[in-house]
Amino acid sequence: MGSWTGPANFSQMKTKFQDKPAVYPRECPDGKALKSLPQALLDRRATSHFRPDAVPQEYLDAILRLGAQAPSGYNLQPWRFLVVREKENRERLQSAAYGQAKIAEAPVVIIAFGVPDDWQNYFDEVFEEGLRRGYGKPEIIPDLKQKASAFLKEIPQTVWINRHTMIAVTTMMYVAEIYGLDTAPMEGFDPIAVRREFGLPANAEVVALLALGFAAEPDKPYGGRLDISEIVYDEHFSRQWNNTSESPDRLARKMFDEIERKSTKPFNPA
Amino acid sequence: MGSWTGPANFSQMKTKFQDKPAVYPRECPDGKALKSLPQALLDRRATSHFRPDAVPQEYLDAILRLGAQAPSGYNLQPWRFLVVREKENRERLQSAAYGQAKIAEAPVVIIAFGVPDDWQNYFDEVFEEGLRRGYGKPEIIPDLKQKASAFLKEIPQTVWINRHTMIAVTTMMYVAEIYGLDTAPMEGFDPIAVRREFGLPANAEVVALLALGFAAEPDKPYGGRLDISEIVYDEHFSRQWNNTSESPDRLARKMFDEIERKSTKPFNPA
Numbered sequence: 001m002g003s004w005t006g007p008a009n010f011s012q013m014k015t016k017f018q019d020k021p022a023v024y025p026r027e028c029p030d031g032k033a034l035k036s037l038p039q040a041l042l043d044r045r046a047t048s049h050f051r052p053d054a055v056p057q058e059y060l061d062a063i064l065r066l067g068a069q070a071p072s073g074y075n076l077q078p079w080r081f082l083v084v085r086e087k088e089n090r091e092r093l094q095s096a097a098y099g100q101a102k103i104a105e106a107p108v109v110i111i112a113f114g115v116p117d118d119w120q121n122y123f124d125e126v127f128e129e130g131l132r133r134g135y136g137k138p139e140i141i142p143d144l145k146q147k148a149s150a151f152l153k154e155i156p157q158t159v160w161i162n163r164h165t166m167i168a169v170t171t172m173m174y175v176a177e178i179y180g181l182d183t184a185p186m187e188g189f190d191p192i193a194v195r196r197e198f199g200l201p202a203n204a205e206v207v208a209l210l211a212l213g214f215a216a217e218p219d220k221p222y223g224g225r226l227d228i229s230e231i232v233y234d235e236h237f238s239r240q241w242n243n244t245s246e247s248p249d250r251l252a253r254k255m256f257d258e259i260e261r262k263s264t265k266p267f268n269p270a
Numbered sequence: 271m272g273s274w275t276g277p278a279n280f281s282q283m284k285t286k287f288q289d290k291p292a293v294y295p296r297e298c299p300d301g302k303a304l305k306s307l308p309q310a311l312l313d314r315r316a317t318s319h320f321r322p323d324a325v326p327q328e329y330l331d332a333i334l335r336l337g338a339q340a341p342s343g344y345n346l347q348p349w350r351f352l353v354v355r356e357k358e359n360r361e362r363l364q365s366a367a368y369g370q371a372k373i374a375e376a377p378v379v380i381i382a383f384g385v386p387d388d389w390q391n392y393f394d395e396v397f398e399e400g401l402r403r404g405y406g407k408p409e410i411i412p413d414l415k416q417k418a419s420a421f422l423k424e425i426p427q428t429v430w431i432n433r434h435t436m437i438a439v440t441t442m443m444y445v446a447e448i449y450g451l452d453t454a455p456m457e458g459f460d461p462i463a464v465r466r467e468f469g470l471p472a473n474a475e476v477v478a479l480l481a482l483g484f485a486a487e488p489d490k491p492y493g494g495r496l497d498i499s500e501i502v503y504d505e506h507f508s509r510q511w512n513n514t515s516e517s518p519d520r521l522a523r524k525m526f527d528e529i530e531r532k533s534t535k536p537f538n539p540a
Contacts, residue, residue, distance in 0.1 A: 016497035020312050037307045037448045038332075041339040041441065042290050062308075064502055064511075068495050069311040070440070073457045075493040082503040089505050122496070134491040151458065162429055163457070163477065166436035170340070171311065174444065178307045187343045187433070188421065199507035207433065221404040223345040225338050226392070227286035232334055233352040235359050237469035241334075 015122040017129045020069065024062040028180035040177040045219035047182040050106040053214050059179055060108060063212065067172035072164050074148045075126055076119050079161075079168040082111040082198055089198075096193035097209060102184050106211035111194060112169045113206045114161030119152055158205055165207040176212050184211040285395040290339065294332040298450035310447040315489035317452040320376040323484050329449055330378060333482065337442035342434050344418045345396055345405075346389050349431075349438040352381040352468055359468075366463035367479060372454050376481035381464060382439045383476045384431030389422055428475055435477040446482050454481040 027033060035043065055063075064081065072078065084093050085108055093111070094103040103109050127145055131138060152160070173183045186209040194206045232241035297303060305313065325333075334351065342348065354363050355378055363381070364373040373379050397415055401408060422430070443453045461476040470476070502511035 016500055017494040018497045019494065020492065024308055034306050034308075036304050037310070037444055038294055038304075038336055040307070041336050041445075044339075044341070046341055065498055066308055066311050068498060068501060069314075071314070071316055071443075071455055075495075077496050077501065080501050080503070082505070082507060083511065084505060086505055122500075126493075126496075130493040133494055135493045136490075155457075158429065159432055160457075162432045163436050166433045167440045167455075170437045170440040171444075173341075174307055174441075175311075185341055185437075187425075187430075198503075198505075201507070220406075222290065223396075223400040223405045224287040224289065224403055225345075226347050226396075227288045228335055228338060230286055230392075231338060231347065231350050233350070233468075235352070235354060235356055235468075237352060237471070241353065 015125040017125075021062065021065040024066060025058055025179065029056055029059060030180065032180060035178045035180065037174065037178065040174060044173075044177050044183070045222070047106075047184045047211070047213075047215045048102055048220065049216040050102055050182065050184075050211065050213040051216045052105070052107065054107045055181065055212050059176075059181065060212070062179070063172050063175045063181075066175045067168050070168040070171040072167065073151075073160075074144075075130060076123070076148075076152075077126075077164075077168075078114045078119055079165040080113050080115065080204075081168075081172075082113070082200070084109045084111065084198075092197045093189075093194070093209070096197050097186065097189035100186065100188065102211050103186075103209070105216070106184070106213040108212040110169075110172065110210040110212065111198060111200075111206065112165050112208045112210060113194075113200060113204045114165050115201050115204050116157035116161065123149070161205045162207055165205075169208050169210055173210060181212055182215040185209070186211065285392040287395075287399045291332065291335040294336060295328055295449065299326055299329060300450065302450060305448045305450065307444065307448065310444060314443075314447050314453070315492065317376075317454045317481070317483075317485045318372055318490065319486040320372055320452065320454075320481065320483040321486045322375070322377065324377045325451065325482050329446075329451065330482070332449070333442050333445045333451075336445045337438050340438040340441040342437065343421075343430075344414075345400060346393070346418075346422075347396075347434075347438075348384045348389055349435040350383050350385065350474075351438075351442075352383070352470070354379045354381065354468075362467045363459075363464070363479070366467050367456065367459035370456065370458065372481050373456075373479070375486070376454070376483040378482040380439075380442065380480040380482065381468060381470075381476065382435050382478045382480060383464075383470060383474045384435050385471050385474050386427035386431065393419070431475045432477055435475075439478050439480055443480060451482055452485040455479070456481065 068077070084090050090104050090106070090109055093109055094100060097103055123145070127141055130136065131141060136144065169185065173185055176183050189206065189209055191206040194200065195202065195204055200206070229240045229242060233239060234241045338347070354360050360374050360376070360379055363379055364370060367373055397411055400406065401411060406414065439455065443455055446453050456479040459476065459479055464470065464476045465472065465474055499510045499512060503509060504511045
């Protein structure tokens with residue numbers, strides 16, 4: 001572990017790449033079959049209290065490596081994760097997160113963050129790696145890189161990092177859930193204290209905490225969800241979603257098509 | 271559809287709630303079994319070109335309703351989705367998103383957004399609904415609401431909306447993928463043009479676009495991922511993750527425990 005000597009130096013880093021995980025657990029730690037994603041979505045609740053039981057190493061590896069398969073713009077993967085398992089460190093994190101009991105209880109808590117403008121340190125290598133793997137023709141790469149670079153210099157890094165990191169956090173959460181683990185995503189923390197306690201760069205954007213483990217008590221009841229008509233719009237913000245009926249436009253078009261169909265000789269290949 | 275008469279008026283809205291979806295497709299549109307989440311993660315690529323085939327209504331409903339089961343802070347669900355299916359509207363969206371061909375090709379494109387401070391319009395009702403469903407005791411609610419409200423007034427709404435909306439977008443993307451649909455999440459769009467073309471509030475934060483449908487051509491090759499040691503840290507930012515070895519702390523503790531175990535009389539209940 002050469003990195004013991006000091007903080008990772010992004011600018012001198014020769015970036016390493018890897019393939020999709022070939023090996024990952026095919027069943028839950030208790031031998032049960034994996035949950036389907038719909039089932040995991042329906043069963044999942046944010047867990048308030050965890051048992052001390054460890055997350056088996058192969059499951060933690062799978063959560064991290066499958067989570068890292070999430071998509072990102074230009075494959076730049078600006079998400080970073082700090083895995084906290086040592087009791088003393090979980091207690092330090094708990095103090096930086098308003099004393100939430102689950103942080104000290106859960107065997108694993110992941111700090112999800114990103115470092116603004118860090119993409120510049122591995123930008124060339126990500127495109128080179130893509131090219132090596134047959135992604136795009138060499139002649140389009142300069143133009144693609146120029147466009148990507150212009151985009152990344154325009155979009156606020158905070159926004160870009162928050163969006164991307166949450167894709168990967170969400171992915172990890174569901175991987176844990178389909179394996180029958182319990183999770184608690186958290187947004188309540190003091191980012192300054194988290195950065196200080198875990199040596200993150202001063203400009204690091206701390207995005208979320210994710211506790212992993214096994215629930216110590218039955219889940220809280222389901223809090224319900226906003227009706228789909230409250231959160232989904234159909235073609236325009238002036239029109240709420242109504243999934244029991246066709247939209248007026250489509251109804252009108254169907255009627256028109258029907259009339260046209262009847263007024264035309266049917267095509268008969270016989 | 272009373273909302274035809276004008277834009278949704280959040281402040282006068284009597285918020286509706288719903289339960290978990292009881293009915294959703296249990297197999298893919300072609301009759302195949304659902305993919306496991308790990309398989310979907312390994313198979314998924316961002317789709318560049320879509321066939322014109324429609325997304326069956328029951329699958330679109332499942333994507334929206336299962337997607338809405340995603341977790342959110344205080345269950346406030348600040349994500350909003352505008353579903354674009356009409357050809358003319360997909361072309362307008364395409365123009366607002368740098369002409370990306372997949373937007374006009376995909377049968378469904380979802381605009382994911384959020385409206386800053388909109389949470390205030392349904393804050394009380396979300397807590398009341400939770401209470402009705404047995405979530406927490408009545409006496410803790412005022413304190414919980416006070417804490418939530420203080421948090422939401424402190425955190426920049428842009429950050430909060432981007433984080434949350436990406437949880438739900440990611441959820442929808444994976445629901446579509448396990449059903450064998452193809453997806454393309456997009457970050458390249460002009461938010462001002464999107465707001466204008468679809469009547470979104472002037473302060474709406476447009477977070478992402480998600481195209482859904484069926485790929486028209488084989489996927490691009492996998493671009494690889496940053497090695498897990500490049501993106502994961504172990505206990506502290508100074509220590510890169512190494513999933514083939516135990517951390518020095520844990521190794522030291524194990525050795526200590528081992529020595530202690532050997533120097534102590536074994537517990538023997540017999």
